Amino acid sequence: MYRVIKREQLVPNIHLLVVESPVIHKNAQPGEFVVVRADEHGERIPLNLVDWNETSVSMVFMEVGTSTRKLASLKQGDQLATLAGPLGTPTERFQNKNILCIGGCYGIGALYPIIRMFKSNENRVSTVIEARSSFLLYWQEKLRQYSDELHEITRDGTAGSAGHVNEFIVDYVKKHSVDVVYVQGCTYLTYLISETTRPFAIKTIVGLNPIMVDATGMCGVCRVIVGGETKFGCVDGPEFDGHQVDWDNLLSRRKVYLDEERFSLSFYECERYG
């Protein structure tokens, strides 16, 4: 069992989870993830590592289904049933490049260790975070520390530029030299940005979130088609070249258990609240 040091709602539905772990930090690298199970009946789900030190690891997640709702109800001192990692292949490293980093939703948190690494490798880091409205944006100050510039985009214009992130990107890459685009967020965001940068032929790295079970390469549920080849998200990824990903396939595979997920959540809520 793994003791919860902190669980905090950063903005509505997005939480920071800090869990005791004396071992994961040793080999942890930006872009890797952990697998967690909230309790003995829980699913194994992958969460991006957002920070780590000698005693703990931190993750940011969005509350969507039963598993994340269970995680969201954890308090300091509670126990997680499973915490294993670090897993996956670390983010590709660059030097002296202009990198545009885009994060949405839980991906804003997931950007944190990546831009820290990019910055320490002497890249120019432009960070873009997006949400529907200003009250859903978080960690601006943390991200600014490692960004040469930070842009906020809200659909309703309550913070930063108003509009959609893809419109901003088109505008940005026309005016600036960008060597690499890096995206963390929901499948739709990673897809959207990949399609936006495709005509400009800018290398675009996306952090994907296919369904996983063991997350060590054993079950193959996380398979993604990249450049016509089958890759396993958990060991070959979770980051891939966004211009090579078969998005239709990934989007449909994300939905395999949609009905079960809804049912599970209502079952959990009934059990919990009657």
Place this chain on the structure above:
Amino acid sequence: MAKKIIPKKTPMREQPAKERIRNYDEVPYGYSEQEAIQEAARCLQCRKPTCVQGCPVEIDIPRFIDFIAKGDFPSAIKRLKEKNVLPAVCGRVCPQEDQCEKLCVLAKKFEPVAIGRLERFAADWEAQRGETSIPTKPRPTGKKVAIIGAGPGGLTVAGDLVSAGHAVTIFEALHRPGGVLVYGIPEFRLPKAIVYGEVDYLVKCGVQLVLDFVVGKTATIDQLLEEYNAVYIGTGAGLPWFMNIPGEQLNGVYSANEYLTRANLMKAYLFPEYDTPIVRGKRVAVIGGGNVAMDCARTALRLGADEVHIVYRRSHKEMPARDEEIHHAEQEGVIFDILTLPVKYIGDERSWVTHMECLKMKLGEPDSSGRRRPVPIEGSNFIAPVDTVVCAIGQSPNPLIPQTTPDLKVGKWGNIEVDPKTGKTSKKGCWAGGDVVRGGATVILAMGDGRIAARSIHEYLTTGKW
């Protein structure tokens, strides 16, 4: 006067097929004390027992059977455990018909002694009494061994080395110990409580168990070697194979590993009490003819399928599954589509599999495995409706450890290369065995490899000679 031989094994009672396909309970009930004594009495107590030669872990078969025949069950289980730390498991899943029972002298004329059933009986008898005798702890040697993977091979090495006085730690990537015994083999064939009972015994003997620790990632082999004197790699064959045919990406197409892991390790058959879901298909096709395929097919029935097909490209005779598994699957109503090869899966607009296209095959000349090679019959394509497909055509070793251990020599299929006499790898201080060396094999062969490696590790730790 010569003993009158009963020609057939004492039958083992089992759940009727119609009932058991609606539950997850174990199929055979096991022997009663009386049945066990009766069966044990069939053993001729050969002076030069041939059965023992067929046992990869060298169990003293005649002695433990003799104890059962005399009703001395505590001595029977004690004798078994001297050589086998997992008797309740082996009594259930070993292919005895190809090992000890095949070499039983009775088998020349009659049915062999039911060695496997007697092994299971002795182990279950002890477990039911709830008192397990723990051997006295040996004097510590001060040497530390890391075992990677809490599957049958790793558990065997752990048992052998802890009883020699070494400090043993098992690192397991998943949240439960047991490896394939827990994620792969279904509850109705091997109840998980039995596996946990056997692991618990090892822990009581002094073995340290660390779960959720992915060697290759959480720590590399080299990092372990800074702290441990020897490392045993028993990480199994966890990388699922697909056929690389069109449509394998469709929803509803599973690897056997995923299907079984969801059902067994994650207990998806108890969804929604357990959170992990699984597709409860009505027309399920399982591709392959091995034990894993039989496990998938029988799991699909229990998940409520109306029709489950085993789709196998060769004929019945070439099926690698144990006869008992095929027999149980047939009894339960699994349909066998032999000499059939899927070539394509077809999906609907939501990307869910709805049909599969197959080719009929015929048998040609024998191939390198000695089995007759299946040859497609031109123009025999046909389309069958399916809503779930499970691909159970085999697996190869997980690459996580070789990828992070550059000086570990691996073969073409990613299998770790070892000296078969010792289990030594190309890397000093590292041994390996079981499926990570063999590809997909059996529980007992992994245990046999573990026994060989444990001997070699012990020698290394005591003499310091590599």
